[in-house]
Structure formats: structure tokens, C-alpha cells
Amino acid sequence: MRSEYIKINRSKLANLIMHISGKAYSWCLTNSNTELSLPEYALLSRWLKLLQQGVPLAYILGFREFFSRNFWVNSNVLIPRQESELLVEVAINSVTAWESCKFKKKIKILELGTGSGAVIISLVLELIKRGIHVNAHATDLSKNALSVAKNNALWLGADISFSRGNWFDAFKLSKQTFDLIIVNPPYVGLNHSEYLSKRELSFEPKLALYGLNPSSDGMGDFKKIINGLKENTQTGSVLIMEHGCMQKKQIRILLQSSGLSNFEEFNDHSGLPRLVKVRL
Numbered sequence: 001m002r003s004e005y006i007k008i009n010r011s012k013l014a015n016l017i018m019h020i021s022g023k024a025y026s027w028c029l030t031n032s033n034t035e036l037s038l039p040e041y042a043l044l045s046r047w048l049k050l051l052q053q054g055v056p057l058a059y060i061l062g063f064r065e066f067f068s069r070n071f072w073v074n075s076n077v078l079i080p081r082q083e084s085e086l087l088v089e090v091a092i093n094s095v096t097a098w099e100s101c102k103f104k105k106k107i108k109i110l111e112l113g114t115g116s117g118a119v120i121i122s123l124v125l126e127l128i129k130r131g132i133h134v135n136a137h138a139t140d141l142s143k144n145a146l147s148v149a150k151n152n153a154l155w156l157g158a159d160i161s162f163s164r165g166n167w168f169d170a171f172k173l174s175k176q177t178f179d180l181i182i183v184n185p186p187y188v189g190l191n192h193s194e195y196l197s198k199r200e201l202s203f204e205p206k207l208a209l210y211g212l213n214p215s216s217d218g219m220g221d222f223k224k225i226i227n228g229l230k231e232n233t234q235t236g237s238v239l240i241m242e243h244g245c246m247q248k249k250q251i252r253i254l255l256q257s258s259g260l261s262n263f264e265e266f267n268d269h270s271g272l273p274r275l276v277k278v279r280l
């Protein structure tokens with residue numbers, strides 16, 4: 001590409017024009033001429049500049065669709081990934097299979113490291129739709145991420161309580177136990193070159209990608225979470241945890257060495273190992 005030319009992704013461009021003009025996405029994608037007022041054109045130019053700098057589309061527009069709902073996002077939260085929808089699907093299937101749901105018992109659910117709140121909010125709303133009663137709680141270490149998650153919960157009408165803390169330390173005094181714990185921890189390691197080369201990632205929070213104490217293999221937070229399980233779960237509780245597609249073997253070794261042998265592994269929709277469900 002010659003230096004005076006800018007490469008623009010057609011679908012991203014159509015997405016920006018859709019939000020400015022109010023026309024349908026398919027219309028913006030297929031029509032070669034769009035009439036914009038001068039302020040609309042100025043906004044489009046500003047957005048294109050950000051896109052060219054590598055700013056993710058979701059941060060430019062301020063939201064991302066996840067599990068068929070729109071979630072507010074900003075640079076304080078990880079942009080919810082499509083792969084993480086599997087976390088919601090596996091959690092729904094697990095809870096709906098529980099006998100206790102049939103007796104209207106409230107299922108106690110916890111999400112650790114909630115970010116935008118997209119995962120726990122989707123799960124809560126989907127369970128309510130199925131007539132299941134839940135008592136939901138979400139945590140994060142980042143105060144700014146929690147305020148995004150709270151706004152999303154409010155705007156989408158999900159009843160969730162939030163607290164701030166370093167993994168299970170958020171409950172140190174209350175010693176709560178949960179039936180289901182879901183978590184998508186930071187798992188990018190300092191030697192994961194396949195992630196580090198992605199320009200878009202440099203706009204997302206370091207805490208969400210690498211964690212508080214970055215490590216070469218990105219396994220540090222998995223270890224902390226597994227270590228904290230005993231105090232906040234009971235026999236029969238379930239942990240559903242997302243991991244990087246190259247970490248399946250390390251996760252398996254970690255679980256086995258922690259005496260957790262009752263687990264099931266799941267691939268995402270692209271066929272990559274992505275999730276583990278552990279029965280405690």
C-alpha cells in the first residue's frame with residue numbers, strides 16, 4: 001500500500017455510516033453514495049481517524065453487542081468477545097439442569113472480574129427468562145470497570161450486586177459461598193507473541209489482559225482463583241472458567257495438582273479449546 005493511501009475495512013466503514021445516518025447496515029454496505037450533513041461528515045472523519053489509529057470500533061461507537069444485547073464499553077473495560085458467549089451458554093445449560101431450580105431455590109452466582117458486566121448480565125437475564133431465580137454478585141479490581149458494569153446492569157434491568165476486590169478478597173469478611181462461579185481471567189502471557197502483535201489490544205486495559213502481576217505464561221491468575229475456591233464454594237458448586245486456546249494442557253495440570261479431577265472441557269464455535277467446567 002502506498003503511504004498516501006489509507007486502507008479502510010468496508011464493514012467497519014458501513015458500521016460507522018450506519019450509526020451516523022441511521023440507515024440499515026446492509027444499505028450502508030451496498031450503496032455507493034450516502035448523503036451526510038456537514039456535522040455528520042465531520043463526525044465520520046473524526047471516527048475514521050480513530051479507526052486508522054487502530055482504536056477498536058467498539059470504543060469508537062461506545063458499545064458492543066454480546067449475546068444479542070448492546071453493552072456500553074469504554075477503554076476501562078475489555079471489549080466482550082464473541083468467544084465468551086460460550087461461558088454464558090455453558091452456564092445456562094448447567095444451571096437449568098440442576099434439580100434445585102425446580103423448587104424455586106435462588107441460585108447463588110458469582111462472576112469474578114466482570115469488566116463491562118456483559119457475561120453476568122447476559123446470564124442473569126437469560127436465567128430469569130427461563131423462570132430461574134438468582135442471587136447474582138459480580139466483582140472486579142478496577143473501580144472504573146465496575147462503574148461501567150453497574151451502568152450496564154441498570155440500563156438492561158439486571159439485579160446484580162457489585163463489589164471491588166482482588167479475586168475472592170472481595171468477600172474476605174462475609175465468607176459467602178456460591179453455587180456457580182464464572183470467570184474469564186486475564187490470561188495473556190508476556191511470551192504470547194500471537195496476542196502481543198495485535199495493535200487493537202494496546203487500547204484495552206492492561207489489567208484485563210495481563211492481570212495485576214503479568215507472567216510469561218499468563219497462568220498466574222488461574223492459580224490464585226483455584227487457590228481461593230475452597231473458602232467460597234461448597235461440595236457440588238461449579239466453576240466455569242474461560243482460558244486461552246493454548247492453555248488447555250496447563251489448566252488441566254493445574255486442576256489435577258489441586259485435587260480437582262471432576263471437570264469437563266469445551267471448545268468454542270471455532271473449534272478451539274476455550275473453557276473448563278469444574279465440579280467441586
Ligand SMILES: C[S@@+](CC[C@H](N)C(=O)[O-])C[C@H]1O[C@@H](n2cnc3c(N)ncnc32)[C@H](O)[C@@H]1O
Pocket residue numbers: 077078079080081084112113114115116117118119139140141142145165166167184185186187207208209211212
Ligand atoms: C479478561 S477480562 C474479562 C472481563 C469480562 N468478564 C469479559 O469476559 O468480557 C478480566 C477482568 O478481570 C479483572 N481483574 C484483573 N485482575 C483482577 C484481580 N486481581 N481481581 C479481580 N479482578 C481482576 C479485570 O479488571 C477485567 O475486568
